[in-house]
Amino acid sequence: MTDQTLPMEKNVVIKPKLSRDDWIMRTFVVGIGLWLVVTILMPLYAMLSKSVQDKDGVFVGMRNFAEYFSTPALFNSISNSFFIAFVSTIFTITFASIFAFILCRSTIPGKSIFKGIALLPLLAPSILPGISFVYLFGQQGVLKFVLGDHSIYGPIGVIMGEVFYTFPHALMILIAAFSIADARLYEAAVVLRTSRIRTFFTVTLPGIKYGLISAVFVVFTLVITDFGIPKVIGGQFNVLATDIYRQVIGQQNFEMGAVVSVVLLFPAILAFAVDRLVQRKQVAMLTARAVPYEPKPHVMFNRIFFVYCCLIAIMIVGIIGMAAYASFVTFWPYNLALSLDNYDFDLMDGGGWDAFYNSLQMAAYVAVFGTIIIFTGAYMVEKSKGFKFMRGLIQFFCMIPMAVPGMVLGLAYIFFFNHPENPLGIIYGTLPILVIVTIAHFYTVSHLTAMTALKQMDPEFETVSASLKVPFVRTFLKVTVPVCLPAILDISIYLFVNAMTTVSAVIFLYSSDTSLASIAALNMDDAGDVAPAAAMCMVIVATSASVRVLHALLTHGLNKKSQAWRAR
Amino acid sequence: MIDPKNDAQADVYLQVRDLKKNFGTFTALRDISLDVFDGEFVCFLGPSGCGKTTLLRAIAGLDIQTNGSILQGGKDISALPASERDFGIVFQSYALFPNLSVIENVGYGLVNLRSKKEDVARRVSELLDLVGLDDQGDKFPAQLSGGQQQRVALARALAMSPGLLLLDEPLSALDAKVRVHLRHEMKELQRRLGVTTIMVTHDQEEALTMADRIVVMNDGVIEQVGTPEEIYREPASPFVAEFVGTMNFLNAHKGSNGEIMLGDHAIHLTEQEKKKLNGDKVLACVRPEDIAVRNVDQGTANSFDVTVTDLEFLGSFCRATLSYGADKSQINADFSINLVRDKNIKVGGSIRVALPEDSIHIFSQG
Secondary structure, eight states: OOOOOOOOOOOOOOOOOOOHHHHHHHHHHHHHHHHHHIIIIIIHHHHHHHTBBTTTTOOOOTTTHHHHTTOOHHHHHHHHHHHHHHHHHHHHHHHHHHHHHHHHHOOTHHHHHHHHHHHGGGGSOOOHHHHHHHHHHHOOOGGGGGGGTTSSSTTHHHHHHHHHHHHOOOOOOHHHHTTOOOOOOOOHHHHHOOOHHHHHHIIIIHHHHHHHHHHHHHHHHHHHOHHHHHHHTTTTTOHHHHHHHHHISOOOOOOHHHHHHHHHHHHHHHHHHHHHHHHHHHGGGOOTOOOOOOOOHHHHHHHHHHHHHHHHHHHHHHHHHHHHHHHHHETTTEEEEOGGGGOOOOOOOOOHHHHHHHHHHHHHHHHIIHHHHHHHHHHHHHHOOOOOHHHHHHHHHHHHHHHHHHHHHHHHHHHHHHOOOOOOGGTTTTTHHHHHHHHHHHHHHHHHHHHHHHHHHTTHHHHOOOHHOHHHHHIIIIIIHTHHHHHHHHHHHHHHHHHOOTTTTEEEEOTTSSHHHHHHHHHHHHHHHHHHHHHHHHHHHHHHHHHHHHHHHHHHHHHHHTTTHHHH | OOOHHHHHHHHHEEEEEEEEEEEEEEEEEEEEEEEEEOOOEEEEEETTHHHHHEEEEEHHHOOOSSSEEEEEEEEEOOOOGGGGOEEEOOOOOTTOTSSSSSHHHHTTTHHHHHHHHHHHHHHHHHHHTTTOOTTOOOGGGGGGGGHHHHHHHHHHHTTTOOSSSEEEEEETTHHHHHHHHHHHHHHHHHHHHHHHHEESSOOHHHHHHHHHHHEEETTTEEEEEEEEHHHHSSSSSSHHHHSSOOEEEEEOOOOOOOOEEEETEEEEOOOOHHHTEEEEEEEEEGGGGGGTTTOOOOOOTTEEEEEEEEEEEOOSEEEEEEETTTTTTTEEEEEHHHHHHTTOOOOOOOEEEOOOGGGGGEEEEE
16 A cells, blocks of 8 residues: 555644634634623723722722621612512512413413513613602602502612513513423323313423523512612612712712622622523423424403403503603693603703714614624634634623623723723723723623524534635625524614613713713703603603614515525 | 455545544544545445544544544645645535525535636536536525435535545435435436545445445444445454344354354355354354245255244345244344245244355354
């Protein structure tokens, strides 16, 4: 034979030569890694180190923490925060579970309308329910009698607001959990003559178990980290998120702000870790052979279900409607004539219409650049070869934002970008820093959406391209992006709506030139201009809703156009 | 491992030497050496997890081996990435781009190479003609049947006129009937184009009908390399004997004069098999279809009486379970329906069968 022509020794380990594509991909992977380090890790590090320093930046160990825990006014907020989170979670999960169950497992009419209404709170900044409750249950509220002697300003108002705000988040997770039911299990239960009750406990409940746990932790995290609602309707009732704000904005005590942030970070990280653990198990639940469950009509139950859904829908529409109505009322409650006076934002503090235009601009930038960065990053991490450690590390980085409350991230940005020695400090107080912090804040969910879409792509597309000597960039643009377009649109709309409504991460970072609509609403409310605040919230809701409708039309058109190749 | 018969006729196109592949502590391939000749159709055959796909992916540069070398057309490609090697590939999933038409899929690589649009169009229509899809060019993959998708993938793999065609279980996603049809078509196409082809399959029938040579793999090593007939007729190991086709494994002892004792019956062997005798315990292999009944009488060599304990009707033939000797050892035999009728074979009956000398292969058992 021809053995003698072989240049290789038998046990020499082959060092694979990297192709041009490999180099390009790795450059992108490193780039995305650096981006995450600069926009997430380093700010967080700056914040953590600030919590163990004094005002002059000298390391003082745990002294700030000792001070924190010896000040009852401060650490009482911990129990307040947990109390609010526990109670809100119980209410939200109860209401949302029943709602999701009805939408997935009954035959009542108008399910899509109910679902649409239930998701409305996603379009509003979290301060909206707070403002609405002022009009409904406040000193001059139309429904004040309902609360009797209790004041809406305090835990009652906060819990009600949080339930409104977190309801759609829980609902989406629970609908997903309910809709993966396997009809064969129910048929088996019927064949074995199992009662409805027993079927519920032995089939339905185990089926949604993971979704339920996940929803519990998501709601818990949202509530404990929320700033808008307790700020507007909490009154003297302090929680961790408002404490950070008071320490930083009110008292300029940045170190204590950092300490409270660290305290708030703990429950958020814990809830996040449990949620990730649970979701990993959920994946294995649905087998490819599962048969979708088709609900059968049940007249009596359907009536009860319908009434329940109507009640929930009326409450949601009522809360948004109240804010809408109040925004048009000239001077509550003395002059109920309708006018657009409250929309004349330029007459109020808070930034005027410019704030709205800033918001629009920022949301557009976040949607465009965020989608590009996140989707490209996810693609490189998913499709590049080798480089395992780096890719695993980046996957981990991408998960961090989910566990970091917006307030904490915003404060961390102050410490990092406002540091005199940081050359990146030039973007402090500009629109770009608001764009960057918002992208970082909502990175995780977008990244996971992108990953899900990419994992459904045939892993051999890149291989085939390589064998045809086509650079991966062409395949990315010609195949991956068009095929993933629905997911890409989902990411951009998610980023846009969240950028429009967010308050927490940006509240520390705006300057007088870059105020945002949601912050303007908050500040107007703070200054006592509640009606204009409601008006600004409505402008945000209207914008988010329009963009949503646009997105729906676009997706519809896209589906029609791509029907030829998407149909199976 | 290299078939000397073919060596003289053709040049070696692909040389694999001492290939080893580790995934962490798991060894997927150990010391694989193999020559593939120019224009040859080679099948890697083996059960799942035997390393056949790993070997294919190493040859393609998708998962590069830990040690060892690969030469293609005299060029050392051991460490090259896939994009710098010369091959076309068809995957089990076909990996057709769903949003591109058949024409765009087939022309995907060509567009990158040639400047002239007409050249690309001409080549694409040539290729579609070749796989018999000239009228389907404007459709999207999802609008085609599985068999048509497979042919588009084949056309795309051949578009760049690669020196080596790699097929990774290309037929296993198809219906049985389509599979048989395409098997023949692909083989024809390969013969016509003369492109050196390696196909990975776990389906022995596919390997036997399509391959010029079969590489039987198990547990990360090559068990045997040979023509389909060699693999079937002269299995080099009990694994190959069992994996390809159906085989009786009979426990025997070494007898005198180069015979083996099957219970009380002395069985003669060919001269070639006699040389393999070593040690007392012997495993004798014989295919069910080789067991003779017609023209067998007391005087026939290697003949003995058996009892029919079971008859399983399998359509065109019957599989009989026969028992012999004092310990009622069992042996399977395939009898044609004709034979069953003529000889009136039925369960509980007794017949005399013979094991033709040249149908017996033996393996020593330690």
